[in-house]
Amino acid sequence: xxxxxxxxxxxxxxxxxxxxxxxxxxxxxxxxxxxxxxxxxxxxxxxxxxxxxxxxxxxxxxxxxxxxxxxxxxxxxxxxxxxxxxxxxxxxxxxxxxxxxxxxxxxxxxxxxxxxxxxxxxxxxxxxxxxxxxxxxxxxxxxxxxxxxxxxxxxxxxxxxxxxxxxxxxxxxxxxxxxxxxxxxxxxxxxxxxxxxxxxxxxxxxxxxxxxxxxxxxxxxxxxxxxxxxxxxxxxxxxxxxxxxxxxxxxxxxxxxxxxxxxxxxxxxxxxxxxxxxxxxxxxxxxxxxxxxxxxxxxxxxxxxxxxxxxxxxxxxxxxxxxxxxxxxxxxxxxxxxxxxxxxxxxxxxxxxxxxxxxxxxxxxxxxxxxxxxxxxxxxxxxxxxxxxxxxxxxxxxxxxxxxxxxxxxxxxxxxxxxxxxxxxxxxxxxxxxxxxxxxxxxxxxxxxxxxxxxxxxxxxxxxxxxxxxxxxxxxxxxxxxxxxxxxxxxxxxxxxxxxxxxxxx
Ligand code: BES
Ligand code: MN
Ligand code: ZN
Numbered sequence: 001x002x003x004x005x006x007x008x009x010x011x012x013x014x015x016x017x018x019x020x021x022x023x024x025x026x027x028x029x030x031x032x033x034x035x036x037x038x039x040x041x042x043x044x045x046x047x048x049x050x051x052x053x054x055x056x057x058x059x060x061x062x063x064x065x066x067x068x069x070x071x072x073x074x075x076x077x078x079x080x081x082x083x084x085x086x087x088x089x090x091x092x093x094x095x096x097x098x099x100x101x102x103x104x105x106x107x108x109x110x111x112x113x114x115x116x117x118x119x120x121x122x123x124x125x126x127x128x129x130x131x132x133x134x135x136x137x138x139x140x141x142x143x144x145x146x147x148x149x150x151x152x153x154x155x156x157x158x159x160x161x162x163x164x165x166x167x168x169x170x171x172x173x174x175x176x177x178x179x180x181x182x183x184x185x186x187x188x189x190x191x192x193x194x195x196x197x198x199x200x201x202x203x204x205x206x207x208x209x210x211x212x213x214x215x216x217x218x219x220x221x222x223x224x225x226x227x228x229x230x231x232x233x234x235x236x237x238x239x240x241x242x243x244x245x246x247x248x249x250x251x252x253x254x255x256x257x258x259x260x261x262x263x264x265x266x267x268x269x270x271x272x273x274x275x276x277x278x279x280x281x282x283x284x285x286x287x288x289x290x291x292x293x294x295x296x297x298x299x300x301x302x303x304x305x306x307x308x309x310x311x312x313x314x315x316x317x318x319x320x321x322x323x324x325x326x327x328x329x330x331x332x333x334x335x336x337x338x339x340x341x342x343x344x345x346x347x348x349x350x351x352x353x354x355x356x357x358x359x360x361x362x363x364x365x366x367x368x369x370x371x372x373x374x375x376x377x378x379x380x381x382x383x384x385x386x387x388x389x390x391x392x393x394x395x396x397x398x399x400x401x402x403x404x405x406x407x408x409x410x411x412x413x414x415x416x417x418x419x420x421x422x423x424x425x426x427x428x429x430x431x432x433x434x435x436x437x438x439x440x441x442x443x444x445x446x447x448x449x450x451x452x453x454x455x456x457x458x459x460x461x462x463x464x465x466x467x468x469x470x471x472x473x474x475x476x477x478x479x480x481x482x483x484x485x486x487x488x489x490x491x492x493x494x495x496x497x498x499x500x501x502x503x504x505x506x
Contacts, residue, residue, distance in 0.1 A: 001187070002105075002137040003159045004130055004180055006167035011072070011117045012038035016161060018076040018114040019068070020104040023051060024085040024092070025058035031085050033092070034119040035164050042071030051079055059083060060099060061478055063107055074115065080104045082119070091121045095412035098132035102480025105136025105157050113159040120164035127175040128412075133160040134183030135480035135487075140194040181307040182494060186487035189293075189300035193472065193485025197272035197289040201245035202320035205271060205292065209250050209299055209318065216254075216306045223249040231339065235359035238336040239352040240321035242276055242329025247321035249360060252299065254306040255313045261500045262313035264364040265302065265493060268353045268376035269295025269320035276349030277325045278332055291353070293471035293485060294375035295320060301493035308494075312501035317364050319356035323349070335433045339363060340455055343433035351437045353378045354448050358455040365457030371400060371505075372462045373496065374452065375489050381444030382418075382466040389470050390414040391489060394449035395463035396456065403505055404463050404496060411491035414470065420449045465489050 007014055011021075021036035029052045032040050040047040043066075056064045062081030068074055080100040082092050097118055108114050116133055120126050137156040144154065165172040192200060192208065206222045213220035225246040228237050233249060240247025250269075270291035274280060280288070295318040302316035329349065330336070336344045339359040346355070353376050364372055382392045393408075393415050395401040401417050408415040424447050427439030435454060439447040449464050456462040470488040473481050499505050 001184055002134055002156055004134060004176055005159070005161050006165045006172060006176055007115060007161040007163045008167050010038060011035070011115065011163055013073060014115040014161060014163065015073045016113040016115045017074065017111045018078055018108055019072060019074040020078045020080060020101070020114055020116045020118065022082045022100055022118045023048070023056060023058040023079050024082045026085050030056050030058035033082055035117040039072065039077055039117070042068060057081065060096065061103060063103055065107070078104050078107060091125060092119055094124055094128040097125055097128040098412055099479030101129045101132030102136030103478070105133045105160070105480070106477060106482070108157040109139065109154055111157050113161060114157055115161045115163050117163040123171045123175045126162060126165040126172055127179050130160070130162055130176055130179035131183055132480045134179060135186060138187050138190060138482055140191060140484060142191070143196070178308060181304050182491065185300040185304040185307070186490050189296040189487045189490060190482070190485035192296040193290050193293050195289070197322070200289070200292070201271045201322055202240070202248040202269070203245060205269060205295070205318070205320050206248045206250050209252055212299070212303050213252055216303055218302065218306055219253045221251045232337070233339045233359045234336040235338045235344070235355040236319055236321055238330045238334070238346065239270070239323055239355050242326040243322035243324040245322050249363070250318035250320065251315060252302050252318070253313070253315040254302055256309070256311045258311055259313045260503070262315070262369045263497060263500055264315050264317060264367065264369040264372045265298040266317040266357060266360045266364050266372060266374040267295030267298030267319065268292070268357055268374070268378065269318045270353060270356065271320060271322050273323045273350070273352065274325060276323045276352060277329050278349040279325055280350060287472055287474065290472035290485065291377050292320070293377050293467060293488065296485070297375045297467070297487065297489045297493065300487065300490045301497070304490070304494045305497045310497050310501040312497050314497055315364070315367065315369065317360040319360040321352070321356050323352045338455070342435065342454065345430040345433035345436045347436045347438045351448070354437060354451045357452055361452060361455040365460055368457070369460065370500070372456060372460055373404070373465065373493065375465045375467055375493070377468045377471045378448050378466045379445040379468055383469040385445060386416055386469055388475070390416055391465050391467040391470050392416060392418040392445055393463055393465055394418050394420050394446065396453055397461040400461040401463055404492065407495045407499065408492040411495050413489065413492050415465070415492070418446060418449070420446055420453065425450050
């Protein structure tokens with residue numbers, strides 16, 4: 001893991017391999033941001049014009065490397081774009097800082113130590129830069145030969161020295177600790193998502209959770225096939241029964257002795273979604289190792305909450321199964337008796353996420369938490385609606401849904417509230433069972449939300465995050481977002497727990 005330190009030296013005296021500074025996009029070319037004064041001085045006050053000559057604009061994503069000739073103790077200067085110059089007296093948006101730091105960190109693969117001298121006006125700014133740098137300094141190389149010397153270059157930036165933060169100030173120190181815990185767990189969730197499905201299957205995922213639970217003093221319970229059968233978890237078993245690797249339900253709990261509120265986080269953990277007997281066509285299953293991103297997010301969030309010692313109880317439920325076609329697989333037309341007792345006619349085995357989630361939601365409801373949030377790469381329809389960077393939020397409680405949307409916005413995650421129109425329920429009417437696992441094609445993401453709602457305990461505030469779009473990034477990397485697993489929704493879930501611990505919600 002990349003190390004983070006709050007630097008006690010200034011930009012002119014820091015000894016490092018590189019120094020990162022910010023530039024903003026002004027009306028007449030790039031503008032040097034606060035924090036870069038020493039670098040500007042080293043360039044005779046001409047840093048902005050030098051950068052403009054090199055084609056820099058200060059726009060988001062813009063990155064220019066310059067050799068430092070004199071006046072600095074670093075050989076390399078990296079100037080990153082922060083986007084438009086803020087209105088008078090305004091600071092840069094936290095997400096602009098986070099992304100700029102991430103862009104710089106990504107460009108510094110193979111580098112040992114870099115100083116980040118971005119404009120920091122507050123503790124929040126410092127934390128955003130730290131998060132962006134640590135999330136940008138990520139690379140999934142577990143399956144690439146590290147012994148090869150030329151591949152050693154791919155190792156992420158080893159040390160981030162944050163400039164402009166007060167190293168002896170309690171608030172800055174706490175912010176750094178929080179950024180480290182959060183980024184490490186997000187990066188671990190990314191690893192889980194990126195791990196190929198031949199190595200990450202329900203049993204091995206559960207083992208990772210068990211190890212983490214031991215490390216952080218969390219309570220954990222793993223139900224295997226036998227225990228699931230004994231407990232009548234028909235949804236999880238029905239999805240998992242076609243695979244050689246059996247399903248699991250993991251309960252991982254963090255409790256605080258003085259907690260007044262409890263949250264349940266429920267994650268879809270399909271370690272591979274082939275579609276089952278309703279097999280996905282070629283071109284649609286190559287990235288389906290990402291279908292456990294919800295469970296990874298839940299897992300990472302619970303561990304982060306524990307590391308931060310928040311005054312709230314959080315239970316994570318990981319509904320793990322591999323969705324495969326075989327002679328033992330659930331057939332379209334089969335009826336499953338769910339954990340809740342409801343029967344579901346499986347019309348399409350590719351609508352499997354809602355089946356495993358339904359059981360976990362019912363089970364989570366039994367413990368009567370103050371709120372439940374489920375996270376799932378649930379529908380292609382949500383990607384159609386919101387694109388690949390925004391998750392949809394549904395739920396049974398408008399103010400809770402709004403709160404989550406606002407929290408997501410605050411932590412720099414793109415989301416949008418979605419409705420659950422009641423008239424879509426009848427599309428799931430079944431001739432044979434209580435409900436079918438599919439309804440109208442139009443509004444497919446909302447239909448899935450309506451299905452899930454049937455398995456949530458009455459009077460429990462519940463929100464459903466459909467992260468099918470942002471969970472797995474297939475386009476070119478940007479900011480702190482790499483190709484592959486992103487760790488989508490973890491920052492939102494952790495902030496929600498913090499708000500709940502502080503008594504700011506419900
Ligand atoms: N895991 C998929 C949804 C998905 C698609 C996630 C693309 C990420 C990227 C889910 O299990 C699924 O297959 N959903 C179906 C539901 C349909 C059969 C009702 C879908 O969206 O097509
Ligand atoms: Mn599916
Ligand atoms: Zn799926």
